[in-house]
Amino acid sequence: FLILQVGVRGKDVVVLGVEKKSVPKLQEERTVRKICVLDDHVIMAFAGLTADARILVNRARVECQSHKLTVEDPVTLEYITRYIATLKQKYTQSNGRRPFGSSCLITGFDMDGTPHLYLTEPSGTYTEWMANSTGRSAKTVREFLEKHYSDESVANEDGAVKLAVRALLEVVQSGAKNVEVAIMKHNEPMRMLDVQKLEQIVADIEKEKEEEAEKKKKSKK
Amino acid sequence: MALEALHGWSKESFKPYADDEELIEKEITTASVSKFCKNFSSPQNLHEPHLSKEDVSSGSFLIDEHGRKIKMRFNHGTTTLGFKFQNGIILAVDSRASSGQYIGSGSVKKIIEINQYLLGTMAGGAADCTYWERVLAKQCRIYELRNRERISVAAASKLLANMVYQYKGYGLSMGVMISGWDKKGPGLYYVDNDGNRLVGNLFSIGSGSLYAYGVLDDSYRFEMTDDEAQELGRRAIVQATHRDGGSGGIVRVYHITSDGWKKISEEDCFDLYQKYEAEAQL
Numbered sequence: 001f002l003i004l005q006v007g008v009r010g011k012d013v014v015v016l017g018v019e020k021k022s023v024p025k026l027q028e029e030r031t032v033r034k035i036c037v038l039d040d041h042v043i044m045a046f047a048g049l050t051a052d053a054r055i056l057v058n059r060a061r062v063e064c065q066s067h068k069l070t071v072e073d074p075v076t077l078e079y080i081t082r083y084i085a086t087l088k089q090k091y092t093q094s095n096g097r098r099p100f101g102s103s104c105l106i107t108g109f110d111m112d113g114t115p116h117l118y119l120t121e122p123s124g125t126y127t128e129w130m131a132n133s134t135g136r137s138a139k140t141v142r143e144f145l146e147k148h149y150s151d152e153s154v155a156n157e158d159g160a161v162k163l164a165v166r167a168l169l170e171v172v173q174s175g176a177k178n179v180e181v182a183i184m185k186h187n188e189p190m191r192m193l194d195v196q197k198l199e200q201i202v203a204d205i206e207k208e209k210e211e212e213a214e215k216k217k218k219s220k221k
Numbered sequence: 222m223a224l225e226a227l228h229g230w231s232k233e234s235f236k237p238y239a240d241d242e243e244l245i246e247k248e249i250t251t252a253s254v255s256k257f258c259k260n261f262s263s264p265q266n267l268h269e270p271h272l273s274k275e276d277v278s279s280g281s282f283l284i285d286e287h288g289r290k291i292k293m294r295f296n297h298g299t300t301t302l303g304f305k306f307q308n309g310i311i312l313a314v315d316s317r318a319s320s321g322q323y324i325g326s327g328s329v330k331k332i333i334e335i336n337q338y339l340l341g342t343m344a345g346g347a348a349d350c351t352y353w354e355r356v357l358a359k360q361c362r363i364y365e366l367r368n369r370e371r372i373s374v375a376a377a378s379k380l381l382a383n384m385v386y387q388y389k390g391y392g393l394s395m396g397v398m399i400s401g402w403d404k405k406g407p408g409l410y411y412v413d414n415d416g417n418r419l420v421g422n423l424f425s426i427g428s429g430s431l432y433a434y435g436v437l438d439d440s441y442r443f444e445m446t447d448d449e450a451q452e453l454g455r456r457a458i459v460q461a462t463h464r465d466g467g468s469g470g471i472v473r474v475y476h477i478t479s480d481g482w483k484k485i486s487e488e489d490c491f492d493l494y495q496k497y498e499a500e501a502q503l
Contacts, residue, residue: 070383071376079368 002135003034005045006167007105009117009130010160011151014107016045016182017164019135019172035182035190039064041108042080043182043190047135048102048122056100060084077116081106081126089124099123103134109186131163137171144170157183161193166205176202264356265384298467300429300458301331301342303398303409305422306443306450309478310400310407313454314342315429315462315490316470327470336361337481339377339401344426345414346394353395357381374401374408378418386416396426402479429461429468436460451476451485459497462490 004019018034035045036057042064046053063083067075075083084104092099099122107117119134120126131149133141144167154160161181168179176198184190193201298319303312314331317324331343333354339361343350360380364372378399385393393414400409411419411426423441425433436457445453455474462468472493474485 070379071373072379073373073376076368 002047002138004133004135004137004141004168004171005034005047005105006133006141006145006164007045007107007117007119007129007131008145008149008154008160008164008167009107009115010154010157012113012115012185013157013160014043014109014115014117014184015160015164016043016105016107016184017168018045018180018182019168020178020180022178035180035192037190038080038106039074039108040189041074041110041184041187042077042106043108043184044104044106045182046102046104047138049100050102052100053102053104056084056087056102056104059087074111076110077106077108077118078128081118081120085120085124085126088120088122092122092124105132105134108184113186115186131167133167141167141170157185162201162205165198165201169202169205174202174206264352267388298465299331299344299427300425300433300461300465300468301344301398301427302423302425302430302433302437302454302457303342303400304424304437304441304450304454305407305409306441306445308447308450309402309476310409311450311454312340312342312398312400312475312477313458314473315458315468316473317462317468318347319467324469329470330473332473332475334482335377335399335401338371338403338477339374339399340475340477340482341381341400342398342426344396349393349395349414350397353381353384353393354397356384357399371403373403373405374399374410375403375405375420377401378408378410378412382412382416382418385412385414389414389416398424398426400477402477402481407477425457427461427468429458429465432461432464433457447476455486455488455493456497459490459493463494 003021006015006017008015008017016035023029033050035043036053038044038057038060044057044060046056060080060083064075064080067073067079084106088100091097101122103122104120105117106120107115109115117129117132118126119129119132131145131154133145145163148163148166152159153163161183165179165181172178176195179198179202181193181198182190183193298317299315301312301314303310312332316327316329316331318326318329329343329347333341333343333351335341335354335358341350341354341357343354357377357380361372361377364376381397381399385395396411396413398409398411400407402408409421409424411417411421411424423437425437437453440453451474455472458468458472462470462472469490471487472490473487476483476485
């Protein structure tokens with residue numbers, strides 16, 4: 001049941017893309033379910049057990065404010081990731097408890113403007129990435145990202161978003177209604193891309209794919 | 222022990238921790254040290270005093286041989302000052318320790334070096350100041366190791382204020398300035414035993430602070446040169462030591478810049494006073 005998530009760290013923007021699973025007809029669809037805001041400058045997406053992740057999100061939100069209160073500075077990405085990872089580790093070494101069943105992609109900007117993207121695992125380890133994916137078919141998507149990620153490709157917002165959406169569409173059925181994309185820039189709150197923008201991006205990607213296919217055909221001839 | 226009798230303190234009234242019951246029964250002497258000195262293991266979990274809060278804060282728990290109450294006198298007998306200017310922070314302190322009319326020492330180091338870029342001053346109870354500033358130094362170092370960057374002055378002063386607030390009303394006596402240089406530039410904070418924490422550009426603390434303020438407020442300018450600022454700090458302390466009985470001894474001046482703190486001078490206050498007098502005559 002793991003939902004696919006992709007995170008891309010650009011030069012001045014961070015992008016989190018999430019696969020949108022189709023819901024039963026009678027269920028109310030809430031637009032932002034898997035992407036959570038931890039603070040003004042930190043957002044998080046998780047793959048795995050939603051209920052477990054909810055606990056983590058609550059604790060992390062409190063810790064963000066607690067840090068602000070005692071240190072008079074917003075948390076750095078590394079700090080809050082370390083906090084969540086330490087929390088996860090505690091549950092791997094406690095009596096009568098089970099580990100949290102979710103991997104979290106935590107991203108955002110430090111106070112000084114540097115973007116970061118971190119991944120935490122149920123074991124309690126955390127690693128920093130330039131781009132990564134978790135969830136269903138994460139390995140395939142990660143290979144795609146490895147092939148196509150470069151500093152130039154993510155130098156601006158469009159590039160980074162396109163890369164994230166392309167990575168998602170490798171596995172997810174093509175269509176703007178199957179993906180959800182959140183963008184964050186330094187000193188700006190999180191922004192969800194609306195459907196029209198997404199449709200345009202998907203259309204652009206389709207066109208590029210066709211052009212690439214054409215080129216390959218021509219070079220083969 | 223005579224001290225126990227003076228306090229009206231009996232061994233039974235001392236409650237050791239529950240997990241040490243076995244030790245109490247066997248009366249193992251080496252373990253008794255850790256049992257009775259549990260305060261050494263963690264400054265965050267100091268053993269609660271067996272006296273009531275009112276007694277401790279008013280200092281009225283001592284009884285002499287006739288049954289009369291002796292009041293312990295906690296005087297903030299000192300002058301310390303600190304101010305920001307265009308090139309960092311100047312801290313200047315005296316070095317007299319007094320309890321009532323008795324001068325305990327004339328060479329107390331009232332500036333405590335927390336680390337290379339953070340300084341704390343001492344006013345009030347010397348033991349309280351040194352102890353808690355050393356605990357603060359430990360916390361600052363742990364922060365540095367965990368977060369791979371220096372702690373900010375704001376955070377350091379907040380840690381101290383929060384630590385001390387837990388003991389509010391228990392009779393701690395300290396008025397300190399935490400100063401240093403961090404990412405945001407120079408930082409100067411006043412923290413005291415009530416849990417007050419104030420940010421500011423100029424502070425003076427202690428019984429001689431009134432005299433020091435007079436000199437400081439008269440001549441302070443943000444654009445002073447290094448020499449002018451150091452001399453202003455020195456002069457203010459000297460004037461305070463001249464008029465205040467609780468201040469005296471050696472005048473120490475420190476300067477904090479982006480490279481950390483540096484000790485500028487330590488001179489006897491009376492020598493300096495005579496020097497100023499001679500200059501005034503000319």
